[in-house]
Amino acid sequence: MLHTPEALRDRSWESRMSYDPWTRHEQRFPGDAAAARLEGLRSHFVERSAHYIGFPNSRLISFAELGEFLRFNINNIGDPFHPNDGINTCHFEREVVNFWSQQFHLHPASAWGYITNGSTEAIMYGIVQGRDRLENPVLLFSEESHYCLHKIAHLLRLPYRVVASHGDGSLDLASLDDAIRHLDGRPFILNLTLGTTFHGAIEPPQQVLELLESRRCRSFHVHVDAALYGPLLTWIDGAPLFDFRLPIHTLSFSGHKFLGAPIPCGVVLSHSDPVRPFDGSAEYVGSLDTTLAGSRDGLSALVLWLVIQRVGAKGLAALAEESLQLAVDFATRMERAGIGVTCHDHGCILVFRRPDEALARRWQLATRGDFAHLVTVPGVTSEMLESFLQEWIEAMAQGVPDLRPSSPGTAETTAAGGMR
Template sequence: MRISLESDLAIGDAPRSPEDRAADKALLGTVANQMRQARDHMVGFPVNLDFDYRHLAEYLAIHGNNAGSPCGSSEYHLHSKHFERAVVDFFAKLAGAPGGAAFGYVTNGGTESNLYGTYLGRERHPDAVLYASAEAHYSVPKIARLLRMDYEPVPTDAAGVMDLVALRKACLRHRARAAVIVVTIGSTSRGAVDDLPGVRGVLAEVGMGRTHLHADAAFGGLLAALAPRPLPWGFADGADSIAISGHKMIGSPIPCGIVLARPQHVENIRQPGAAVGADDDTISGSRDALSPIMLWQELRALGREGLTQRVRQCLQMADYATDRLRADGRHPDHLPGTNTVLFDAPAQTVCDRWNLLQVDGQAHLITMPHVTHKHIDRLCKEIAYPTGH
């Protein structure tokens, strides 16, 4: 079914007739079926499609709202803050929070999590310059504009990692001011991981004592934490706040994320009793109550060991894809410890069908948990015979 926004989806003034409502229901069913079919060719975006939450449909008949702080309750009783706190506690421990505890809440995605961490840093140090890798997530320069912060993009090396020599030079230019630095743990371009302890070392070397380090670990945090060779990414490695994605490695039909922060820094922004009987120490105030339940379900089922197995499966699949694409002469480029594989872009019809993004002549394949050997084999076959699938 081809849908025209003007003719098929326009909303009129009068109520729809029973017949029209039945047609609308059929249209929605058709679109859902098309989206389900398209899942089988989704290999170019960092989103996990291996989940099923249909048994939670009863929550769609309830207006759940986790208004204000995740801590405690509120005067609005239809909430899931107890599930949210369990999710936050899991990630706080995984990130090496001091004493196993950190403030955190479930956001509506990585951008809100990055905004929150940067906002904490700006409130701690109002004169701060915001530094980030030139390959940082596109939300970072946008956040600089939102918070009216001077922004210094730092060049990267050949692997896409923040160049510490360039960072040192940038910090020296603004030595009299504080520094808020977004450290990218898994870049969207190729999964590169900035050197968090190295960034700390540069700040100490140039004598910058007023700092806030936010780890954007939305894409690569779980890979860094649970890979066979873990990489520095969390509180124990110097982060003051951390963004983690909920819909990437875990999987969710709704974009969501988790933000973590050292509790003492949250005091700077907390508004006591502002949100229906709860403190407000979040960005969005009213918040989705279903995402914490879905995240809790998956984390409860997997546990740390299951999540580790999922991460390692993704890394093994990236190695397999690299070998297959190399054998097919596609010149794959794959950083060890990541699940992103760049390779010579195939025909546009293949990129469109398999949701492969193209940058500078290279296509991006990302081996998320739902991607299997069969996906890779079928993709390689279609690359070789683009009109024969």
Template sequence: MLAKSIRLNRINGAVKVQGCLAGRDPVRLETPSARGEKTAIYTRLQHLQLAGDRDDSQFSGVAVQNYASDMEILDPTPNNKVFALEVLDDDAHSVKERDEAVKVILSAYKKKLRHRSNYHMGYPLNQALDYDGLTDLMQFCINNLGDPFIESNYGVHSREFEVGVLNWFAKLWQIEKDEFWGCVTSCGTEGNLHGLYVGRENLPDGILYASKDSHYSVFKAARMYRMDSVKVDSLGSGEMDYASFRTHLLENKHRPAIVNVNIGTTVKGAVDDLDKIIAILAETGYTQDRFYIHCDGALTGIMLPFMKDKRSMLSFSKPIGSISVSGHKFLGAPAPCGVIIMRYKAAKAMSSDVEYLNSRDTTITGSRNGQAPIQLWYALSRKGSKGIQQDVDKCLYNSRVLKDMLQAAGFSAMLNEMSNTVVFERPREEAFVRRWQLACEGDIAHVVVMPNHDVKKLEDFVLDYVRSNARMTGTPHVDRPVVPEDDAPIILPNYGSGAMSLTTEGYMQLEDPLDLDELMAPNVTTA
């Protein structure tokens, strides 16, 4: 493994290296002269730290010659510090030299991205779609500034693609074309900020109600808009505690309600019961003109209409005001994006004409990425509803497979209905958490099973988790063995390559048993 850092001191015009490297190649440095004629160059280093209180001006021209050149370097750093890859703007180098350096750096960075993408498990991102057909469009600065439905004087836009995408989502969530307004957003957070802002503009005296398991952007909106808010209790599953919701409504029944409904919570993937929330509002005396419901469907909002559960109906046939989703999560896109759909009459509360644009200001941001609508249109057109249905079915099935494998390995695991988020006990080894890019909260972690995760990948993850846990506990035993009702071993179905079972004594049994020395080896890798 490489040293965590290399420290450089400049002493009398020379560079002194402090630290130890175990990489295959030595560090090569060219010392900068007093006139700055040469620039320090280093190879096979993951990151560089300069001595002193970040007084690194004399080394501002350091160029990476072989950034991220082997698997060790590609693994995540052991801390949360970000390595700064300085801009190559040193006049001591020719344009040709800088161009060559840029090519080398970007080539190595692409290798790093490919490697880290293979271990992307904790955050929802669909990597199963090929966007090579859109690369030629990257030469254009496509800007959809202003309202998606109104032309402006800016002609390099993709409004026709954006409106097509919005019409698709309007049909999915059952609202007529002349009854909705919407736009493609930069991410799910912007969708929440927009939906809740419209709720506040329509009900200025309203109180925001959101469960404690809601996304952090919901409470960010409350702070930004100076809204009174109530954190409603959550059940252990992450779903809203409806008794707590009822109690808070009754305590504040003299003021309107702006309600955030989670269509898949961030950590546990729980889906709030929309019908039950609407019923409670009616039972506590809130008429439809005194409440506004925003549905945060970042990940699950696209999936839900393709599920067979009768509770999965997410529709504007119900008295809701807006729905927002992320585009890059379940559907997949090469850059973060999202979609919000809301009732047209509600959206009018925040619109105004702008002569400079020759359009209307109806969006949170001014300039908007015109590439995103094209990417979403491309994904929807290539995949189709049948393809999305297959992805939903695959993710739900594989989520159950992962939960079963984790439980059979002796780990506590939970999976909500209508969810592809598998929750389990937080791994003890932080290196394992970083390696698989797990999202953790308190004593739990989760894997979000996406269309690009096949069973083999899930099996690799579980086996690596078993090894990691053994290294940390010093024993091949699992911490909480699962004891079946009868005395027969728990045998997992042959989901992928390799069979795994758990005996009643709680020992892991593999087709190729691992000895304790291997399990305890600090440098063991499974990929």
């Protein structure tokens, strides 16, 4: 019964509870002033959400049925496959891990993973696993990778090398080949990004692995950062191969991007063989702790589980197709309006010359140097995009400087160079 949306909306269980400290404390500490502030914040969020097109955060469902679970101290401490007896949602978390393991072709007998507090933790887990598997490895990642790679290298005290990218954000395979050659056989951890942060370029795991094979590399660990495009491209016929059908080692993705979780979270997936608990964890927490975070938010597991239950594989596949088609359609619309735009194949990130500051702030565009981008994830509608375009055209007609380019990709390297 608990596993159905109807059960989640059914509040009759409240009258059957023998333990209810919440009502007493809420009466003791009324929050009239807080309620007014929160209503103002809610109204602000509603208004801003109508002009939110620059970042890859979907809006799928409201998750209202999970509101009652905020009263519980839900702690998914430790390994979700070895939970303790406390208040947790580890069984829901395992369902999430198993669902996405199946989509990414990780064999059920060896599938393992957990829900993280964001993609940075998920990527870091993959790199930690590589560090522990290899002897004195070097971390390799492209200049278009998420900035957290620099942070992770610093925290783990890993030597690293940054591989060059092309002006359109795609990986320079010749530069990667050169970096590997200069390692002289030293083990390395390689992070590949499925949808780089600004351009949405795909760093192709299959081509990279073919390169590693041609160089007879044997001591390496490949982590795929599929933060945005992993849960999107897995449904798309003809998309580049990126999952465990290839000999990758770990893969991670975000829960708050394409999947629309209102709480920042991520998922990391791995083969179970190299997973080891940290020393001394079992007795105190009542669980083996194989995770980086220790105490973990159990509500995120319910959120990602509810997406699977409510939207499901067919719904996610339909949303993925719609997102990519909207990107194609709006890119065509911008070109017809005389505004140059680039968008990678199988992508939903449109890059163009940065409009005036007021317009960029109003529509919450992601900006870098002279360029900006928008993202056509679920919740961003064709009507919103048309409103944005009309406001831009009107601003230019009123004398705001015309920043329309001939090609956003050609000047990107220079624009980004001053910010690194």
